[in-house]
Amino acid sequence: MDPADITYLTGTYEEREQGHLDYVPHFKPREASWAYLPYIEEVPYGVTRSGDWDESRNEFDQLYIVRGARERFLDEKSWEQTSYYTALCEAFRERGLSAEAATARAIDRCEKLERIYQRITTHGYRSQAKLNGHPLHEVTITVGRNGELLYNCEGRHRLTVAKLHDIDAIPVQVLVTHEGYDGEVGYQDRDALRDRGESK
Template sequence: MNIIKYAKSKIVHLMPKWLKVALYKIWRFYWRSKTKLIPGKYYIDPYSKDETIYIDPDRIVYAVKEGFDIYQYKGRVFGGNWDKKVIRFDEIDFFKSFKRRIENNLDWEETEYYNRVFAQIKKGEVKWACRNKEELDERCAKLDALFKDMKEYGYKKGWNENEVTVNIGRNGELLFNNGRHRLTFAKLLGVKEIPVKVTVRHKEWIAFKNEIFEYSKKFDNKVYTKLFHPDLLNIPSHYTDKRFDLIKNNLTVKGGKLLDIGCHWGYFCHKFEDERFDCYCVEKSKLNLYFLEKLKEIENNRFKIIPKSIFNLPADMPKEYDVILALSIFHHFIKEEEIYKKFIEFLKTLKGKELFFEPHNPDEPQMRGAYMNFDNDEFAEFIVENSAFTAFEKIGFSEHGRALYKIY
């Protein structure tokens, strides 16, 4: 960290709470004003690449009622309510018809889809390049062959735009746009991951991506930990999955209550929710809370957000946890004498089966003039001496060289 960054961190640390809140509100107003006054600039996707993204087919629940041409509108950004005019994908007649066909061994002529298309053909319309019953029957036979091939050999990646395409709504919803046959087959066969292309994104989704981009400028154009939405996966992050993998491989409990102290944007709560933990995410930064709440909504997570200081938790919080995470957070509690004393009292009340602890490096510039400054083992020992835990062991290092401890 250079002297400028150190000075900035010191200024922020010394700011009174009311000033931090005021600056945050000014920042939010400034950003929203920019996006409204200069939409041509700020509705450009800062991370957009013409790339294929990979998703679980079951993540696509709804389809837009009026799809966008995959060539004419590729990469476009639109406002409006098109992302609200949707239908459940499993209510589309092809999905319902093919599902009934394979489950009940129906002939094509017994399905809603076939009868609808054939009725349109009889009126003189050309549907799927079919002008008569023979051509429609031939097309249906090809669909059967495609389903059989996918069942036997798995989902095969297409070429160019020959993929399932989706649109992304204002809250990150993946809305089906084109390629219903492939998506239907993938869903019915239980395929876990398929390639898709994005056709259109909602301008409010792009505004949110720009907020992430503006935030990342302060941190070497990276976010703190990786994000999970398929359209956010290509955003660079300072931390990968290494810490999660270390913790998971050293857990002795499977599921239960997990407390994440200083959870930032919710990475660990998201990951451990998938491991059947009930997660409590403690975060007091107003700016981090904005992104945390937004990302939780986008990913439909269940974890509980506690927008409080760890020293002022609500009375209805659990009194004991199976797993506690304290990653790159406890060193903030030893910089000043008053907070240090609160920290000791907090440790005395902390109850859990195992605590995973990532200390700072004691020679970091942010610790200059700190009230206390432990080396790594001393800090782990300090926690044991002031809590109900009795032992600790070093289990590895993060990608940035900080040690990771299991305390139990």
Template sequence: MYRRRRDRLCRRLLARAGGIRAGRTYLRARRRLKPESITDADPFVRLWIDPARIDRQVRTASKRWGRVESGDWDRDAIPFEETTAYGSVDAHFRRDVPWRETAEFEQYRERLEAGEQPKGCGTEAELEARFEELDTIYERIATDGYRSQPELWAERPDYQRDVFYKWDRTLDPRLDEITVSIGRDGSIFHGDRGDHRLAIAKLLDLEEIPVLVRCRHARWQSIRDELSAATRRSELTDRTRARLEHPDLRDLHGFDPSSDAGVISVPNS
């Protein structure tokens, strides 16, 4: 409870101080003080990846931006298609099961009966309306393709503002993307946001979606650090050479992944 309140206060202060820009400044300062726990990557830059690549879900030790975590959290993962959110989305859109009869709705109903307000809802009617918004999201993605949050805010600010401020809390509304974490070997796991949107993207067999990286394993971060320091491909270990095409590494090098030649790297941006 103490950590949640502390993190919530920190987000509010950073939002008032300048949102994303303040967040970047804060994380750069933290990295100088504790480089082992903060990534060099800009956590607010989106990666566009194939949703099929995100096949497992994991809960990391931290939900804060830009974190580097050691330990075995990346080994404690479950198949994404076995999650309640995916199962409920699949049942509704593929088998026409009403939202009220899905497993996830039942879980939220139990929370309502226990006196909670899941998703900001105080009644079953409000909860059902919240789930029915997923129908609109599904149709929009199927018709217009998947849009990033900045694109959606630019196109429909009034609608986005109503949805965001009613249900969600984060540093900046444009950060309400699907979040992922990257394990020690580069595996990409679903994180703590956007599970319904990821499920929809999978059902629609989309080629790519925007995601934000919440957390990286310390061993994966060591690969980023190695690439950042290298000036020639010959300086890289075999472990790093084998991962040059990973979407989280493309911003760090100009090496040709298909060649063993010592291609000159481009400067880091």
């Protein structure tokens, strides 16, 4: 799947205390263990659903993590100069951490993204199978009624970096397809997509 085609979210912008800084997904995979992440509906992989969940038009690229990555890797700012770092510090302070502890936690998060960026820069984008990871930790998307590819959960760091590198294809998991869509992309295609997703 071309990362550039995953443009919108299957959820809403919403600042939160844990997990995503500013995003609440619509769907929770039944196989996932989310102790603190809110969601609208729990579903197994590969289902179809009606409704307006595919019409939010909230852009993936407007998430703090994506904006921060662009500022860091494209604009060559230090992490401390990015909007992602600032938002992290504010979120950790709101949880009651001291300024020093919040700064340290924010730097840890930024360095995690830095490591992923450097790893993909050096070794290319590799599937969870190649990384000995869990297959359900691939970037997880939904398919809207008109064939739109929407980010739902999992792999936001890797998807962000893949977009910055203009990688041609990455493996994905399709969680939900809108019942109004009659195209070919669906859960049954995920193994083929994963096979095609090994990109340098």
